[in-house]
Amino acid sequence: MNVHLPFMIDVEDQAIDDLKTRLRNSRFSQQIVDEPWTLGTDRETLMSLCHYWESTFDWRSAEMRLNEWPQFVCEIQGEKLHYAHIRSPHDDATPLVMTHGWPGSIAEFVEVVGPLTNPLAHGGHENDAFHVVLPSLPGFGFSGPTQKMGNSPTQIAAMIKQLMADLGYSSYLAQGGDWGSIITTELGRLDPEHLLGIHITMPIAGPTQQARDNPQPEDLLAFQKLEFRKTVDGGYAEIQGTMPQTIGYALDDSPAGLAAWILEKFRTWSDCEGDLSRSYTWDQLLTNISIYWFTQTASSSARIYYEMRQSQMSFDMVEVPVAIARFPGEIFLPPRAWCEQIYNIKRWTEFGHGGHFAAMEVPRLLVDDLRAWLTHLKED
Numbered sequence: 001m002n003v004h005l006p007f008m009i010d011v012e013d014q015a016i017d018d019l020k021t022r023l024r025n026s027r028f029s030q031q032i033v034d035e036p037w038t039l040g041t042d043r044e045t046l047m048s049l050c051h052y053w054e055s056t057f058d059w060r061s062a063e064m065r066l067n068e069w070p071q072f073v074c075e076i077q078g079e080k081l082h083y084a085h086i087r088s089p090h091d092d093a094t095p096l097v098m099t100h101g102w103p104g105s106i107a108e109f110v111e112v113v114g115p116l117t118n119p120l121a122h123g124g125h126e127n128d129a130f131h132v133v134l135p136s137l138p139g140f141g142f143s144g145p146t147q148k149m150g151n152s153p154t155q156i157a158a159m160i161k162q163l164m165a166d167l168g169y170s171s172y173l174a175q176g177g178d179w180g181s182i183i184t185t186e187l188g189r190l191d192p193e194h195l196l197g198i199h200i201t202m203p204i205a206g207p208t209q210q211a212r213d214n215p216q217p218e219d220l221l222a223f224q225k226l227e228f229r230k231t232v233d234g235g236y237a238e239i240q241g242t243m244p245q246t247i248g249y250a251l252d253d254s255p256a257g258l259a260a261w262i263l264e265k266f267r268t269w270s271d272c273e274g275d276l277s278r279s280y281t282w283d284q285l286l287t288n289i290s291i292y293w294f295t296q297t298a299s300s301s302a303r304i305y306y307e308m309r310q311s312q313m314s315f316d317m318v319e320v321p322v323a324i325a326r327f328p329g330e331i332f333l334p335p336r337a338w339c340e341q342i343y344n345i346k347r348w349t350e351f352g353h354g355g356h357f358a359a360m361e362v363p364r365l366l367v368d369d370l371r372a373w374l375t376h377l378k379e380d
Contacts, residue, residue, distance in 0.1 A: 001166050007071040007082060009063050009142065011294045016059055019255055019293060023054035026256035037267070037274065041260040045276070049263065050256050052282045053290075062287040065110065069134070071142075074166070076159045079151065082142035083135040083163065088117040093129035094196070094374055095169040097160060101178020101202075102301055103262040104357060105141045105291045106134040107284075111363035116370065127378070128371040133167065135160055137179065137304070141291045145300035152311035153179065153304070157186035161194075170194060173377075175370060177201040177358060178331075179304055185343075188318040197321035197346070199373050201358050201366075202330055205338040206315075218335040225333050233268055233331075236261070240305035248299020255293055262289050269356035271329030279361045315342055321380070323347035323373040327362070329355025346380070347373055 028043055036042040069084040084106055087093070096116065100108050109132075115122035116130045138156060139146040160183065164172050173196050176184035181202035188198045211219040239247050251258045263276070263285065272279040292298050322343040326333065328351070336348055349369055354362035 002074045004072045004074040007073045020054050022255050023050050041264045046260050057286045076162050079138045080144050086117050086132045088129040088131050090129040093131045095172035096130040097133040097174050099176040099180030099183050101180045105288050107288045108359045112359050112367050115367045139300035141295050152307045153182045154186045157183045157190050161191045175199040188320045192320050195320045199323040201325050203324050203339045205334040205342050208337050222334050240302035241309050244302035244306050251298035252296050271353050271355040318343050321346040325349045325369050327351050327354035
């Protein structure tokens with residue numbers, strides 16, 4: 001078994017002072033009048049966020065909250081892996097590994113950990129309890145920059161499989177969004193003998209022949225999402241998928257640039273009608289952005305896009321039970337018929353609101369769906 005060492009987040013005062021100095025000295029690009037967000041992140045919104053980051057945001061408070069979770073680091077497959085492991089007060093709780101994506105972090109899960117691990121204190125029942133494991137993806141956050149090539153989603157899934165084995169969990173559930181959905185899907189293929197099931201919010205599936213020949217409204221919506229991704233929203237992925245090192249220098253050197261790069265995605269991928277304040281507070285967004293800044297992992301986290309292109313994506317059937325939660329603000333919205341080509345779907349939930357970062361934006365909905373999924377599996 002790998003050696004697992006206790007870990008605590010402790011950013012040096014000097015790093016916080018340096019961040020504030022850089023923010024004070026930021027240069028904000030000129031923007032065409034009356035064209036907010038048309039060409040990218042809006043200047044006034046970014047200036048407001050950066051001013052708040054420099055003058056008001058309390059990293060120490062965010063750090064303290066994250067440090068309420070027991071955290072550890074280990075080495076798996078030659079890479080450092082950081083994770084939080086929050087055990088439920090109920091010993092017979094179901095183990096659950098939750099995997100984030102880009103540009104996210106374990107900070108996405110701040111509002112769901114309590115209800116998941118201690119349901120009695122949050123309107124649930126003892127049978128709803130989970131032991132929660134939150135890995136920071138290799139190259140992301142407190143896992144630190146990756147040291148070698150080859151960290152594809154399949155390899156990361158193998159690392160998470162090893163992590164859960166190291167923790168002594170002979171059976172468990174897995175949940176993920178964004179890259180976490182892709183990695184969790186791969187985990188479903190890699191570890192069916194231990195997985196009770198998986199729960200994902202961003203399934204990846206191509207159209208059926210019927211959708212191509214005679215598309216229905218839900219097919220047309222999916223095609224529209226794909227077209228938007230191709231023509232408007234996908235530039236970041238092309239850059240990170242081809243030359244992540246180049247953009248990485250800018251992101252790891254300028255906090256304003258990093259904030260602009262990440263902020264645009266939270267606005268575009270959330271169900272907020274263009275108003276970020278409808279879905280998040282500045283503190284929530286800045287906790288996540290600050291993790292990238294202090295760990296200097298904007299560049300290394302971008303590599304997952306490159307790694308994905310160097311590895312062959314599998315479309316083999318996922319045989320373990322699958323739950324898919326669909327939020328209208330999600331990047332991709334393949335209909336159930338598309339997904340049934342790949343996933344052994346046992347639960348399909350359509351939500352009226354929410355987006356890509358469900359654990360942050362609509363934590364209660366995600367918690368309730370995970371509880372319902374666990375009940376379904378226990379009764380099946």
